[in-house]
Amino acid sequence: MSAISEVVQRARAAFNSGRTRPLQFRVQQLEGLRRLIREREKDLVGALAADLHKNEWTAYYEEIVYVLEEIDYMIRKLPEWAADEPVEKTPHTQQDEAYIHSEPLGVVLIIGTWNYPFNLTIQPMVGAIAAGNAVVLKPSELSENTASLLAAILPQYLDQDLYPVINGGVAETTEVLKERFDHILYTGSTGVGRVVMMAAAKHLTPVTLELGGKNPCYVDKDCDLDIACRRIAWGKFMNSGQTCVAPDYILCDPSIQSQIVEKLKKSLKEFYGEDAKKSRDYGRIINSQHFQRVMGLLEGQKVAYGGTGDAATRYIAPTILTDVDPQSPVMQEEVFGPVLPIVCVRSLEEAIQLITQREKPLALYVFSPNDKVIKKMIAETSSGGVTANDVVVHITVHSLPYGGVGDSGMGSYHGRKSFETFSHRRSCLVRPLLNEETLRARYPPSPAKMPRH
Amino acid sequence: MEREVQRVRAAFGSGRSRPLTFRRRQLEALRAMVQEREKDILAAIGADLSKSEFNAYSQEVISVLGEIDLVLEKLPEWAAAKPAQRNLLTMLDEAYIQPEPLGVVLIIGAWNYPFVLTIQPLIGAIAAGNAVIIKPSEVSENTAKLLAKLLPQYLDQDLYAVVNGGVEETTELLKQRFDHILYTGNTTVGKIVMQAAAKHLTPVTLELGGKSPCFVDRDCDLDVACRRIAWGKFMNCGQTCIAPDYVLCEPSLQDQIVQKVQEAVKEFYGENVKESPDYERIVNLRHFKRIQSLLEGQKIAFGGEMDEATRYIAPTVLTDVDPDTKVMQEEIFGPILPIVPVKNADEAIQFINEREKPLAFYVFSHNSKLIKRMIDGTSSGGVTGNDVIMHFMLSSLPFGGVGSSGMGAYHGKHSFDTFSHQRPCLLKTLKREGANQLRYPPNSQSKVNWAKFFLLKRFNKGKLGLLLLTLLGILAAVLIKVGPQWLPGEALSWERLRSY
Numbered sequence: 001m002s003a004i005s006e007v008v009q010r011a012r013a014a015f016n017s018g019r020t021r022p023l024q025f026r027v028q029q030l031e032g033l034r035r036l037i038r039e040r041e042k043d044l045v046g047a048l049a050a051d052l053h054k055n056e057w058t059a060y061y062e063e064i065v066y067v068l069e070e071i072d073y074m075i076r077k078l079p080e081w082a083a084d085e086p087v088e089k090t091p092h093t094q095q096d097e098a099y100i101h102s103e104p105l106g107v108v109l110i111i112g113t114w115n116y117p118f119n120l121t122i123q124p125m126v127g128a129i130a131a132g133n134a135v136v137l138k139p140s141e142l143s144e145n146t147a148s149l150l151a152a153i154l155p156q157y158l159d160q161d162l163y164p165v166i167n168g169g170v171a172e173t174t175e176v177l178k179e180r181f182d183h184i185l186y187t188g189s190t191g192v193g194r195v196v197m198m199a200a201a202k203h204l205t206p207v208t209l210e211l212g213g214k215n216p217c218y219v220d221k222d223c224d225l226d227i228a229c230r231r232i233a234w235g236k237f238m239n240s241g242q243t244c245v246a247p248d249y250i251l252c253d254p255s256i257q258s259q260i261v262e263k264l265k266k267s268l269k270e271f272y273g274e275d276a277k278k279s280r281d282y283g284r285i286i287n288s289q290h291f292q293r294v295m296g297l298l299e300g301q302k303v304a305y306g307g308t309g310d311a312a313t314r315y316i317a318p319t320i321l322t323d324v325d326p327q328s329p330v331m332q333e334e335v336f337g338p339v340l341p342i343v344c345v346r347s348l349e350e351a352i353q354l355i356t357q358r359e360k361p362l363a364l365y366v367f368s369p370n371d372k373v374i375k376k377m378i379a380e381t382s383s384g385g386v387t388a389n390d391v392v393v394h395i396t397v398h399s400l401p402y403g404g405v406g407d408s409g410m411g412s413y414h415g416r417k418s419f420e421t422f423s424h425r426r427s428c429l430v431r432p433l434l435n436e437e438t439l440r441a442r443y444p445p446s447p448a449k450m451p452r453h
Numbered sequence: 454m455e456r457e458v459q460r461v462r463a464a465f466g467s468g469r470s471r472p473l474t475f476r477r478r479q480l481e482a483l484r485a486m487v488q489e490r491e492k493d494i495l496a497a498i499g500a501d502l503s504k505s506e507f508n509a510y511s512q513e514v515i516s517v518l519g520e521i522d523l524v525l526e527k528l529p530e531w532a533a534a535k536p537a538q539r540n541l542l543t544m545l546d547e548a549y550i551q552p553e554p555l556g557v558v559l560i561i562g563a564w565n566y567p568f569v570l571t572i573q574p575l576i577g578a579i580a581a582g583n584a585v586i587i588k589p590s591e592v593s594e595n596t597a598k599l600l601a602k603l604l605p606q607y608l609d610q611d612l613y614a615v616v617n618g619g620v621e622e623t624t625e626l627l628k629q630r631f632d633h634i635l636y637t638g639n640t641t642v643g644k645i646v647m648q649a650a651a652k653h654l655t656p657v658t659l660e661l662g663g664k665s666p667c668f669v670d671r672d673c674d675l676d677v678a679c680r681r682i683a684w685g686k687f688m689n690c691g692q693t694c695i696a697p698d699y700v701l702c703e704p705s706l707q708d709q710i711v712q713k714v715q716e717a718v719k720e721f722y723g724e725n726v727k728e729s730p731d732y733e734r735i736v737n738l739r740h741f742k743r744i745q746s747l748l749e750g751q752k753i754a755f756g757g758e759m760d761e762a763t764r765y766i767a768p769t770v771l772t773d774v775d776p777d778t779k780v781m782q783e784e785i786f787g788p789i790l791p792i793v794p795v796k797n798a799d800e801a802i803q804f805i806n807e808r809e810k811p812l813a814f815y816v817f818s819h820n821s822k823l824i825k826r827m828i829d830g831t832s833s834g835g836v837t838g839n840d841v842i843m844h845f846m847l848s849s850l851p852f853g854g855v856g857s858s859g860m861g862a863y864h865g866k867h868s869f870d871t872f873s874h875q876r877p878c879l880l881k882t883l884k885r886e887g888a889n890q891l892r893y894p895p896n897s898q899s900k901v902n903w904a905k906f907f908l909l910k911r912f913n914k915g916k917l918g919l920l921l922l923t924l925l926g927i928l929a930a931v932l933i934k935v936g937p938q939w940l941p942g943e944a945l946s947w948e949r950l951r952s953y
Contacts, residue, residue, distance in 0.1 A: 021829075055896065056901075057896030057897070057898075057900065057901045058894075058896060060901055061892065061896070061901060087847070087849035087850055088849040089847070089849070090847060092846075093843075093847055097838075098844075098847055098849070098850060100850065100851070101828060101836075103829075103832055105855070106856075182856065190654065193654060194651055194652060194654060197647070197650070197651035197654065198648055198651040198652075200647070200651075201644055201647035201648040201650075201651055202644060202648075204640065204643060204644060204647065204659070204661075204856070204857055204859075204860065206860040206861075209654065211654070223883060224883045227883045227886050228883060230886070230893070231889070234892065234893055234894075270893070271893060271894040271895065272894060272895075273895075279894065279895065280895075280896075281894035281895055281896050282894075367883070369882075369883060371880075374880060378551065378876075378878060382553060382874060382876070383876065384876070385876060385877040385878070385879075386876065386877070386878040386879065386880075387878075387879045387880075387881065388878070388879070388880040388881060389880070389881040389882055389883050390879075390881045393542075393543070393879060393881070394548075394877055394878070394879035396540075396542070397537065397539060397540055397543055397548055397877075397879060398538070398540065399537040399538040399539070399548070400537050400548060400550065400877035400878075400879065401550070401875065401877055402877075405555070405874045405876070406556075406632065406654070407654055409654075410654065410656040411656075412875075424832060424855045425851060425862075426828075426832070426833065426834070426835060426836060426855070427834075427835035427836065427844050427847075427850035427851055427852065427862075428828060428835070428836040428837075428838070428844065428850075429835075429836065429837045429838065429840075429843055429844040429847060429850065430821070430824060430836075430837075430838035430839065431837070431838060431839045431840045431843065432839060433673060433674045433677050433678065433817070433819060433839045434677075436677050436680070439681075442511070442684065443680070443684055443720070443721055444508075444684075444720075444721035444722060444729065444731035444732075445721065445722070445723070445729065445730075445731055446505060446507035446508065446511075446730070446731050447507065
């Protein structure tokens with residue numbers, strides 16, 4: 001048996017021992033995770049800085065704080081969520097107990113990604129632990145410092161058999177995917193999402209796929225452009241554009257394009273200074289391959305701001321493109337970088353049409369003071385989620401499940417949805433052995449004639 | 454095939470399935486179809502499974518009518534946006550989850566309950582606003598042909614299409630792109646469906662099968678238990694995905710169980726079961742031969758008679774069954790009831806857990822603690838305690854499998870949810886930008902300290918408390934802007950903030 005097989009078998013045996021069933025155990029593990037974050041924050045920040053040029057504030061604000069929130073929330077709510085949920089009964093079942101019983105699935109695989117390498121691996125894990133599963137983690141090898149750190153410190157705070165970390169590249173991931181799991185949560189690209197689902201199909205493993213797409217951002221003529229552009233700039237350029245829910249491109253009327261460019265520039269200077277390269281808060285591209293990819297998207301484009309890059313440090317300046325042709329390469333793939341194309345449309349209808357001709361994105365953004373515009377945009381498009389008059393923040397609300405639709409993914413998690421995703425909700429109907437008379441009607445022999453009804 | 458799917462997709466794209474009134478009309482038309490063409494429907498089911506009109510009505514048609522009525526009543530409630538609980542930072546915003554149609558749904562039906570297992574999912578898919586392609590099972594060919602004839606007479610012809618055919622046609626169909634696929638059938642084909650779906654990243658609901666165990670405790674009313682078990686086992690000649698597949702019990706109960714099941718069979722089907730209009734037949738020769746082979750080498754307590762010409766297999770009970778024999782290796786899906794003796798409930802739990810998770814689990818006992826213990830100690834799609842089948846009938850309970858018995862669930866509201874995208878929406882205003890100041894670069898220790906304060910401190914959800922905090926937020930933002938001498942970085946130490 002390979003080393004990877006052994007690790008997975010050990011996790012399964014640990015699950016079968018039953019020790020994850022009591023809520024107390026799960027809470028203890030979650031508290032261990034919380035302690036890990038508090039005690040090793042410096043190490044986490046160090047790893048994130050090495051991987052993505054994050055600092056102690058961006059690391060905290062963009063990744064760590066949400067995991068802490070999720071842990072607190074999960075611990076508080078676990079007794080309520082894990083309890084049997086009574087359901088509505090019919091006249092025929094009044095004497096019965098009818099409820100949904102939540103139980104662990106077994107061994108869950110979480111495949112992390114590299115852009116928020118801590119959050120996107122650990123936040124799902126919180127839900128999987130709370131639901132009583134064993135969890136195998138496969139962090140992304142691209143964010144290698146974080147991957148190594150997780151492998152080193154998780155065993156120091158959590159049950160070593162139940163929650164192993166498996167590191168490695170494509171070869172190891174392929175091997176892990178041959179094993180049988182009871183649920184797989186994958187965060188990453190659409191292409192690999194298909195591969196994961198194919199592998200899962202061989203074992204009939206349900207999957208949650210958090211993928212991506214081009215998140216459109218429609219800016220209405222009538223809105224406060226100062227505020228709109230500041231919010232858009234914040235969400236677009238955080239982590240140097242490498243955010244699955246970043247506004248990918250802007251749709252607006254040509255008459256406001258230059259204003260938008262000016263106000264975006266103003267915000268960028270406020271955030272990162274005249275030269276973003278010197279700002280501690282501005283991220284770097286994860287590797288050379290992505291650096292080349294993003295720089296390549298600039299070819300033939302009208303650069304209104306930025307457009308420069310430094311391959312040695314994998315720095316790409318905050319860049320704005322104007323009058324972008326919807327057929328050009330920058331509009332054919334998820335940008336996932338600090339390049340913001342502006343595509344001109346003459347009306348809300350044209351914007352809606354452009355959006356619906358494309359794959360369903362993970363997020364959709366619309367800026368307008370007019371509620372009718374917002375509601376129409378929502379009603380006539382589809383996307384994983386929506387924020388109006390801001391970007392990104394719908395994913396920070398616990399009660400709003402986080403996930404995609406169509407090519408941007410399937411399933412969702414965060415808060416209670418995490419608990420449900422990683423549980424089997426088992427329908428239970430418990431009847432008394434009495435009342436046999438009332439059931440006589442269902443037994444053969446059937447009446448001689450069909451009764452009138 | 455591609456053209457057919459394109460046509461349906463274009464119909465969805467027209468937007469006409471969005472308004473609730475349209476969906477209601479379609480469901481009402483479906484109800485009219487079931488009521489007006491009842492005789493044809495019962496006849497088709499009867500021809501496919503040798504089923505009496507009464508059984509076809511009570512096993513299939515009644516559930517469909519009940520589901521339509523429920524959906525018509527509840528649709529406005531289910532389709533409405535659901536407000537979501539907000540947090541401190543979004544207290545003044547609109548947050549809700551909006552259900553929306555997925556697009557084009559594919560429903561692949563099964564042959565054992567060919568009407569309800571195709572139409573009940575259809576009801577949910579229509580209610581959720583989708584276009585639907587229905588692929589009935591070719592094995593139940595009379596029902597398949599009838600559906601192809603009737604549905605276009607009552608429903609929108611472009612939005613809801615029936616595609617018939619065998620393995621070849623189904624394979625072609627599965628190459629197309631759908632927005633959800635619901636498949637009812639066996640585990641092997643379930644894998645094929647999921648693999649095909651993976652190419653298009655199509656989510657799936659797979660209603661598969663397994664060996665549903667039935668534990669009979671010594672502390673129980675055996676008369677009642679055996680009658681209920683016999684009813685669920687032998688209906689549709691055992692061809693029910695949630696039939697009790699086999700019985701587990703202590704050796705001392707075995708003979709009594711055999712006797713009482715035999716009595717129940719006589720009550721139901723008379724002395725000569727073959728002549729009972731209520732006893733069905735095996736659907737085809739292939740399955741007949743398959744089930745026949747399961748009897749090899751087994752101790753037949755009663756039953757065992759077969760007639761290939763009519764595909765009749767008598768209600769049969771086997772005793773002292775060896776867990777390693779063929780009859781215990783695959784889902785029986787026939788009127789054979791093996792009894793496997795086990796020492797006690799713990800051994801039963803172990804036995805069940807060594808096998809794939811089944812679609813249903815049954816336990817008969819007066820002891821409710823025992824029932825709970827067995828539920829806690831095992832896993833399965835669903836459970837009925839002290840009866841069989843019935844958890845399927847309560848539509849507030851999601852119906853589906855787990856592990857090899859399937860993924861996803863439907864029935865009632867769960868159908869609606871399965872065939873919808875539940876889209877989270879957060880609507881903010883362009884005002885109150887002050888509250889956002891904390892998040893913008895350039896970052897500083899004080900900003901992060903304030904962030905920790907707001908994000909991690911737990912508050913009572915008292916409105917006054919929240920108002921106070923919003924004001925504090927704005928104050929913090931102002932202070933940060935004003936100057937370093939007001940920064941709380943010094944006043945609130947890192948350690949103290951961590952303790953929140």
